[in-house]
Amino acid sequence: xxxxxxxxxxxxxxxxxxxxxxxxxxxxxxxxxxxxxxxxxxxxxxxxxxxxxxxxxxxxxxxxxxxxxxxxxxxxxxxxxxxxxxxxxxxxxxxxxxxxxxxxxxxxxxxxxxxxxxxxxxxxxxxxxxxxxxxxxxxxxxxxxxxxxxxxxxxxxxxxxxxxxxxxxxxxxxxxxxxxxxxxxxxxxxxxxxxxxxxxxxxxxxxxxxxxxxxxxxxxxxxxx
Numbered sequence: 001x002x003x004x005x006x007x008x009x010x011x012x013x014x015x016x017x018x019x020x021x022x023x024x025x026x027x028x029x030x031x032x033x034x035x036x037x038x039x040x041x042x043x044x045x046x047x048x049x050x051x052x053x054x055x056x057x058x059x060x061x062x063x064x065x066x067x068x069x070x071x072x073x074x075x076x077x078x079x080x081x082x083x084x085x086x087x088x089x090x091x092x093x094x095x096x097x098x099x100x101x102x103x104x105x106x107x108x109x110x111x112x113x114x115x116x117x118x119x120x121x122x123x124x125x126x127x128x129x130x131x132x133x134x135x136x137x138x139x140x141x142x143x144x145x146x147x148x149x150x151x152x153x154x155x156x157x158x159x160x161x162x163x164x165x166x167x168x169x170x171x172x173x174x175x176x177x178x179x180x181x182x183x184x185x186x187x188x189x190x191x192x193x194x195x196x197x198x199x200x201x202x203x204x205x206x207x208x209x210x211x212x213x214x215x216x217x218x219x220x221x222x223x224x225x
Contacts, residue, residue: 025050064109071096071116084131088120095119139165140213141191142173144222147211148189152176156187159196160220194219 029047033039075093078086099112124132134140138161145155145163152175157163163173177187181200184190190207192200195218207223214220 022050022054061103061106061109064106064113065100065103067113068096068100068103068109068116072100084128088123088128091123092116092120133166135216137165138163138215140215141220141222142170144211144213145173145176145189145191146170148222148224150188150224154188156184156190158184158190158192158200160191160193161215188225190223192221192223194221197221 026047029044029050033043036043072093074089078089081089095116099109099116102108102112141160142163142165148155152172155173155176156179157176158179158181160178162178163169163176177185179185179187181203184200184203190200190204192204194212197204204223207225209221210224211222212219213222
């Protein structure tokens, strides 16, 4: 919602006397978007180049002030955000607050509007990528399987993603078996996504759950007999 308000504020401030080509471009995106029953943010991306060119052609100190001020608003919603996302929002808010010191200069405020969003992105690239890699890869599932200390050939993965990790992938785990409900066999360890575990409930009767991991919002369980 806040991102949408920022786009609207910047566009309205720049629209006066704007090139008709840019206005036609924006209308060509905005009108179909308004008529479609499915409204996703990504549909609006095609409008961003026209708005950016319009702003660059007619820079507006009012639009810059409004944009920087709107970047500070997320601080009021900090308590609703996940703990991992809060440092990112705090950095954005602090950068926008300092950038407001340029509000008297049209040129400096325009530069500030462009630089402020880059600062939290730089923080993500430097500080949060290891965390992002850990939840995007199967690193947690790999660690859970390694703790069982069984031969890879005795591990069956049912409805699990292919094992991979960015660093120190155990090469022996390339030999684990990816199975369906009919060919699990006599595996010592079975890993399965929790949502699909009922598909093999008969097979799991002789097993006990020894570990559970969460990856990208989904739960996976490790069973051993």
